[in-house]
Amino acid sequence: MTLVSPTTSIAAALAAVRPGATLMVGGFGLVGAPLALIEGLLVHPGARDLTVISNNLGEPGRGLGRLLLDGRVRKAVGSYFTSNPDVVAAYEAGRLEVELLPQGTLAEAIRAGGAGIGGFYTRTGWGTALAQGREERVIGGEPHLFHEALHADVALIRARTADELGNLVYSKTARNFNPDMATAADVVIAEVDEVVPVGALDPEEIVTPHLFVDAVVCTGVAR
Amino acid sequence: MTLVSPTTSIAAALAAVRPGATLMVGGFGLVGAPLALIEGLLVHPGARDLTVISNNLGEPGRGLGRLLLDGRVRKAVGSYFTSNPDVVAAYEAGRLEVELLPQGTLAEAIRAGGAGIGGFYTRTGWGTALAQGREERVIGGEPHLFHEALHADVALIRARTADELGNLVYSKTARNFNPDMATAADVVIAEVDEVVPVGALDPEEIVTPHLFVDAVVCTGVAR
Amino acid sequence: MTVQQMTVQQRIAARVAPHIPRGAVVNLGIGIPTLVADHLPAGTAHLQTENGLLGVGPTPGPGEIDPDLVHAGKLPVTARPGASYFASSASFGMIRGGHVEVAVLGALQIDARGRIANWALPGKPVLGVGGAMDLLVGARTVIVATTHTAKDGTPKIVADATFPLTAQRPVDLVVTEAATFAVTPGGLELVDIADDHDLAWIRTHTAAPFR
């Protein structure tokens, strides 16, 4: 059942994050990233030894970049870490394990995890350095690579608006990985700008139906 | 480029359907089925020896059921044909080949075809009569079945509203297979109730972006 | 309407209702399972239908029917406030992905391990499966709602199914007009007998071992 209230505290919602947990964190860089929840992780003692599945690991000292600098991240799974030099430094110092996936494969593996699909084949990456160790299969005459689905213990996402059931709509390109991640974790926590009454969202427009969402934190900060 | 005009004729749009073609046809039973396009097939000489991918094959004498009675369908791929006795009769008489998939596997295979995914693994159907001849694979300790993606030459779909670029929104549960099929065919023809100017649809609400749509036929019959 | 006045189908549905947790997301199969909705206190469950709606409401009145708004049995429904519509692939993503908490399904047979057959008849062409297999592997809890015996009076709960199984996954609970069985690793466990039935009747009409 969704815990939706404009007053659900970040600390209460983040209690689901345990040491060693695998987190999915929405956002494309900082756009659509749940920045208040990420800040909450910095003061949550359970947030350590984390595996973070996210397209990037924030920017230097911002978003997930802060979590990295605070030594909370053991492993990062994503598609583009080079924009944050701190990630490169942590990796080269042996403080961070990195699993790199093409962005489309990352998104698809998250969607698969949420949709009960065990794994899938994509042409992307075949014949490249990222194909190493991956099973190949020819389908329709074209070589594909196998990828298993990704799943997380907790997903931290950001949306524009929730209704009181936990239905979510997003804002422009801040949508990105958030709806996919909302499907692929045992516990899904959404940070939103506003909470509206049930029935205020058009049923045709809801992107994330409430059955995916476990808790909603309203930051009340319109951007 | 999308051919969108309130006056695009059904005949012009259906010219893409050639003998022996594989069609995807949207709808769950008759709900969300492109009934005007299906009627158009009945007077289109190219519509014969067809393979039809659709959840059902209409109802007796209605929707795709008419196409079947008219002898245009060679093979049906779907999940539930028993509600139309004509399908059972045609199958038993050896006039119709049938490939039966669980409904979720059908939907996923169509989505995979549209998304450039070669194939996928699902737990659905493992250990049942529908697993016959299918590759098995244990993922995460659970047995899965492999399915290849589905693709069609032409998809006939139904939406509520198109804008003049071909962006589509649907009506309630008449959405069903239509958005998936819109992605998975070489030529996608949408039957809609109304065409509105570009910009009239909320960008957050568009379900099928116009790049998937090749032609829009406006029936102008609001239901 | 007293319990005595209800049809056997309605009595079974009424016996399922208390097993639905408040606030749960529930998918109701065609037939007896659909009737469970009538026995749930209004608004206590979120009904999902695999043709693409979360938040199924009551059956519409004759003048309120919307041909674009049906459940998986293709009959008209309404949508409750807070409802949402989605495509088939997304709907089955919810189901297979474990986001539907309870599925209530009908059955032709239930075997001693709690596996069910509900989609095909032996010796008949296999031409319809729908969403049954997906619901059975995907829903977190599966409840079977079925008459205790077939129309010819033979037991539906059998040692070995003679009809094709819908999945290898056992269901969690079997509810009939006479009894409720929990499915445990050790087999079927009788957890409830209906007021108008007794253990002797259940023993006579159940062809699988149970405790």
Place this chain on the structure above:
Amino acid sequence: MTVQQMTVQQRIAARVAPHIPRGAVVNLGIGIPTLVADHLPAGTAHLQTENGLLGVGPTPGPGEIDPDLVHAGKLPVTARPGASYFASSASFGMIRGGHVEVAVLGALQIDARGRIANWALPGKPVLGVGGAMDLLVGARTVIVATTHTAKDGTPKIVADATFPLTAQRPVDLVVTEAATFAVTPGGLELVDIADDHDLAWIRTHTAAPFR
């Protein structure tokens, strides 16, 4: 602005623009490819960006920046009328599924078969790939927009790539400030020489065979 006043990057972008069919759905990579937008007649192409927008409009003025509206290079953009937003999985479904007609990508190297390297440097940790591999396998036509030589003056078009390839799929067209090569089954074919360059320069600065 005359051609002479344009930066080399702008000159390359201008040379790419005539190869974009009117009405095409186009994805522009980071760097020089992004500049191609400035050289397309307004509204003649539908720009898709893989972070979830079809219908990218011009760069906003300073007071019009929306932090929730960026392109794949994470810089602010606007949305045109008729635009739509979608999730990452849907966006890459479009790309891998062949629904993007043209991708314009940058390159570090192009080999004699028209395969490109544009995501990693040899001997460096491999920590970023983004959407490059998906675009390269998925877009129906791929155009490379690149300077003819690296910053140190060495040819980018080489017989064999020393940088890791982005895909085995060859691109269709290679456009530099000096030349345009079509990629054919037989290798690179010089189809155009820029007005301010000549064949001798191209021969000297191209390390792969071409016709």
